Amino acid sequence: MASLTLATIVALTSWAAYLVATRRIGLRRSELRGAATEALAYLGLAVVFLLVNLAVGTGLILGLRALTGHFISVYVVNDATLAILSLLQALVLHCWRERPR
């Protein structure tokens, strides 16, 4: 039920955004497919950041454990904020890449 509710909300707001974008802002419908493809590339970048963050985090924790003998839990990296920060990292890099070189 919760899944259906969330999907309905997102479908409704996406439809509303589509109407505003095409009728008020004047965006071309033909460009939507390209935009979605570009969004996938941005998501891919976020996945790369997330994987690297997880690998570096786990490596650091295991390294510190071995070097200091002090216990640090690997579960520290199992945190939703890491995914959000990875999205942010990808967004900044994506926007930076779009700017004139």
Add this chain to the structure above:
Amino acid sequence: MRGLRILGAIGLLLFAAAAFTPLANNLNAWMAGSPTLERSDAIVVLGRGGADTDGVLTNRSLRRVLRGVDLYGDGLAPLLVLSGSAEEIRARATLVRGFGVPAAAIVSGGPAYTSVEEAEQLRRLLLPLGKRRILLVADPIDMPRGRALMERVGFIVFPAPTAASGPSQPESRLRLGCDIIIELSAWAYYRLSGSL
């Protein structure tokens, strides 16, 4: 660029499958296996997540200890063994006493921070007392690794996982999906390092 798009599509599909389908629930139930609630020498509640600085147990630690109290109440074993970090054991002991489990039935291992350490601590604690048959309480996804480690040090293990149906909310399913990935990584790490 093409590689990133493919990676993004895979990420999106995994996200949708984890959050909006019962995939994580099914994996959870599969990893739990069937509970075997046999009369045993001790109920062993493995540590999970410790306790906050104010002594409040994490959700998972709390679920496990409640399951342990439940099994003790059913008379399946005369001992309730609490494992985990020092703070977790302290908070759990306070809680189970509050539920009326007599102090004489509560046994605590020394503080342990990893599953391997827990298995070793419990071996030293229980096997010399002849307590070999244990009801093992752990989350469904942690049961295969926990069980294998306990059997490796010499216990006869009867699994008593906490509820295995899993959550129904998308966010909780997503969290469970992440936990499954981490548990499988831990399993692989233990295999590679020779702990399993």
